[in-house]
Amino acid sequence: MGVNERHLTSSTKRSMTPEEFVDQEVASTYARRLQTAANSSNSSAVSSSGSTSYWNWCDSDNSMGHSVCSPVKSQKSCGSCWSFVAADAIETAVVIAENASAAVSLSPQQFLTCSTLQTTLTFEYCWASDSGVDGASWMQSEIKWESQNDGCNGGMTHGAFMDAAQNSWGLVTELTMPYDDSSSGSSSAMNTSSVCTVSGDEAAASITGWEQIVGVDCTTSSNCTTLLRSALEKQPIAVAITSNGGFGEYAGGFYNCPNNGEMASKNDLNHALLLVGYGTDSSVGDYWILKNSYGSSWGDSGFIKLVADAKINCGLNVFPVIPTGAKAGAQASTSVDSGGDKIFVGLSPTAWIAVAAVTTLVTLVATAVGIGVSQRKLKAIRKQNSATFAAAHTPAAT
Numbered sequence: 001m002g003v004n005e006r007h008l009t010s011s012t013k014r015s016m017t018p019e020e021f022v023d024q025e026v027a028s029t030y031a032r033r034l035q036t037a038a039n040s041s042n043s044s045a046v047s048s049s050g051s052t053s054y055w056n057w058c059d060s061d062n063s064m065g066h067s068v069c070s071p072v073k074s075q076k077s078c079g080s081c082w083s084f085v086a087a088d089a090i091e092t093a094v095v096i097a098e099n100a101s102a103a104v105s106l107s108p109q110q111f112l113t114c115s116t117l118q119t120t121l122t123f124e125y126c127w128a129s130d131s132g133v134d135g136a137s138w139m140q141s142e143i144k145w146e147s148q149n150d151g152c153n154g155g156m157t158h159g160a161f162m163d164a165a166q167n168s169w170g171l172v173t174e175l176t177m178p179y180d181d182s183s184s185g186s187s188s189a190m191n192t193s194s195v196c197t198v199s200g201d202e203a204a205a206s207i208t209g210w211e212q213i214v215g216v217d218c219t220t221s222s223n224c225t226t227l228l229r230s231a232l233e234k235q236p237i238a239v240a241i242t243s244n245g246g247f248g249e250y251a252g253g254f255y256n257c258p259n260n261g262e263m264a265s266k267n268d269l270n271h272a273l274l275l276v277g278y279g280t281d282s283s284v285g286d287y288w289i290l291k292n293s294y295g296s297s298w299g300d301s302g303f304i305k306l307v308a309d310a311k312i313n314c315g316l317n318v319f320p321v322i323p324t325g326a327k328a329g330a331q332a333s334t335s336v337d338s339g340g341d342k343i344f345v346g347l348s349p350t351a352w353i354a355v356a357a358v359t360t361l362v363t364l365v366a367t368a369v370g371i372g373v374s375q376r377k378l379k380a381i382r383k384q385n386s387a388t389f390a391a392a393h394t395p396a397a398t
Helices: 018-042 081-098 108-114 157-166 224-232 349-392
Strands: 118-124 142-148 209-212 237-241 271-281 285-291 303-307 321-324
Touching (some): 081 108, 081 157, 081 237, 081 321, 224 271
Antiparallel strands (some): 237 271, 271 285
16 A cells, blocks of 8 residues: 555655754644634534534544644655554544644654564454445455555555554654655664664654454444444544545545446555544535645645545545554654644744744844944044044134
8 A cells, every 4th residue: 555656745855854844834734724714614513413514633623622633744756655644643642542732743754664564464344245345346244454564665554553562662753753755764863773663761652552443343333434433533543545546636625436436456445544534515415534645735735525425435444443552752742733833942933933023123123222322422423523623623823
């Protein structure tokens, strides 16, 4: 998964400086806040089942009352969607578990560098039958999946969760290990030989496990949409879809699954995203809100609204997984507020701009006062010099 290369940034640099990282986050924050304001009118709507018809973990319309998401990132020219979703899912899980007010942006590069798990797992689908489902004749009640996390050649998000949990990884921030869209990675703060074995005292987060959140138990419902919504109201969910068709060219609005929702093969599942919300629109009906890793200039400020269907939602129903046992680490000190601004030394970029503005104003005033004093002194000196010159050149009285 994530094998399709993306070329979504005009910059040829393969890594970001901290300053560039902050600039990216501030821009993404502004776009997301505009979207939050546009969505606010939907939050009061209630469905026939009594639950809200709009839910979004990346704005204030959720049980926390604020965003639990970090800004949208970009995987650039690397098939690394699986590592981004792993980082995003854990970030949000930590905020919810710790009842925190801010998300810490974790490093996708750490997963890209360190997670190489090869595994074969059987997933259960209690909502499916062995004769297939509408839109996916290959779907069965149990499917064995083989996966290999292989850097920019693709991987699986649950494999990243397994590596992080089984090896007790301490997860580092994106500032500690910036993304450079390569499988090896680099960082001025720490070398890659040590980043995979970060201790708890040096970590920003950790997890203890993972689980398939939908498909194992259909006691309450056999409707996958109902099960997904219920699970989503607890935390964001890592999912996979097909990115075939016009997915890459999505520029906003509502996106319909290609081929009328028909998926010929399970191999068409090729892109991981984070499911963060759902809504209902009068023109298209129910839809899903997903956070992508193509940068904030893609789609709807980096997000996509996927029209729900009665089939498998572009594959959304197939790999819904979450990290478990998420916990903040000792180094979770550089945080993102509920709107998405980075916090440095206790202040956000906006606050630092205000400080800079005040400092500049004080400097200008002091400079103006200094110039005024200097001019008065210069005028006095000139006057004194003129008087002296006049006295020296005045003929003496005879």
